[in-house]
Amino acid sequence: MKVSLCIKRQSRGLTSGISDYHFDCPPQFTLIDCLDLISREFDPTLAFRENCFSGVCGECGMRANGKDVLACKVRLDSFDAAEIVVEPLKNHPVIRDLVIDRKAYFSRLLAAGATFYSDDEIPQTSAEEMKRAQQTTRCIHCGLCISACEAYPAHAEFVGPAAMAWTARFIEDPRDGANDRRRQLAASPQGTSACVDCGLCDSVCPEHVAPFAAILRLR
Numbered sequence: 001m002k003v004s005l006c007i008k009r010q011s012r013g014l015t016s017g018i019s020d021y022h023f024d025c026p027p028q029f030t031l032i033d034c035l036d037l038i039s040r041e042f043d044p045t046l047a048f049r050e051n052c053f054s055g056v057c058g059e060c061g062m063r064a065n066g067k068d069v070l071a072c073k074v075r076l077d078s079f080d081a082a083e084i085v086v087e088p089l090k091n092h093p094v095i096r097d098l099v100i101d102r103k104a105y106f107s108r109l110l111a112a113g114a115t116f117y118s119d120d121e122i123p124q125t126s127a128e129e130m131k132r133a134q135q136t137t138r139c140i141h142c143g144l145c146i147s148a149c150e151a152y153p154a155h156a157e158f159v160g161p162a163a164m165a166w167t168a169r170f171i172e173d174p175r176d177g178a179n180d181r182r183r184q185l186a187a188s189p190q191g192t193s194a195c196v197d198c199g200l201c202d203s204v205c206p207e208h209v210a211p212f213a214a215i216l217r218l219r
Contacts, residue, residue: 003025003082003084004021004083005022005034005084006084006085007021007046008088008097011094011097013094019046021042021043027076028076030053030073031060031064031084032053032060036050046097047096047098053072055072056140058141060072061144062086062098063086063089065079065081067204068144069144069204073206086098090146090147091152092143092147100143105162108159108163111185111190112167112182112185113178116173116175125173125175129172135169136166137169139207144206145162146161146162148200148204149201158189159190161214162211164186164191165215167185169214171186192215197212199212
């Protein structure tokens with residue numbers, strides 16, 4: 001299979017152009033396989049992240065032909081076009097090429113209180129309550145939902161769809177002891193009111209966490 005990859009090159013937000021790579025590879029290659037091949041055989045200066053190669057770590061989030069994807073999960077034969085344009089995720093500072101800085105993402109998670117706070121006595125939970133909680137804990141913090149979010153760049157205080165999903169997860173967990181603070185956050189300008197209801201976060205989430213559905217529950 002003949003492949004053409006056009007990769008947006010940049011460093012600290014300054015675009016330095018587009019690098020084009022043309023090569024042959026099997027159609028079952030993933031996008032991360034192609035980036036590895038480019039790094040080994042054509043251009044060792046290309047910067048990108050990879051780790052698990054199985055959609056678990058979330059490190060290889062990027063955009064391909066305008067879609068937010070995990071590069072280790074999207075195969076070449078899933079693209080309609082022969083040319084694939086690869087860019088870093090949106091709404092994240094770019095360190096270099098396809099490598100983003102996720103410090104702001106994790107800071108907003110902390111601002112949303114995305115950690116467990118237990119009281120002295122922990123009540124029993126039902127199977128249904130645990131099932132709802134486990135849906136959010138599938139989150140791999142890849143940042144795709146932030147890249148797709150139309151509200152995130154327009155509302156500087158918005159903690160983002162992932163943080164809202166985690167807020168809902170802990171509010172719905174009867175074992176957690178900080179729900180008053182979380183409800184205040186959800187009702188604040190940082191929370192659900194900043195969401196513009198585009199629903200794109202649900203469509204791009206590789207683990208089907210459904211952050212927009214969580215935002216609707218919080219409302």
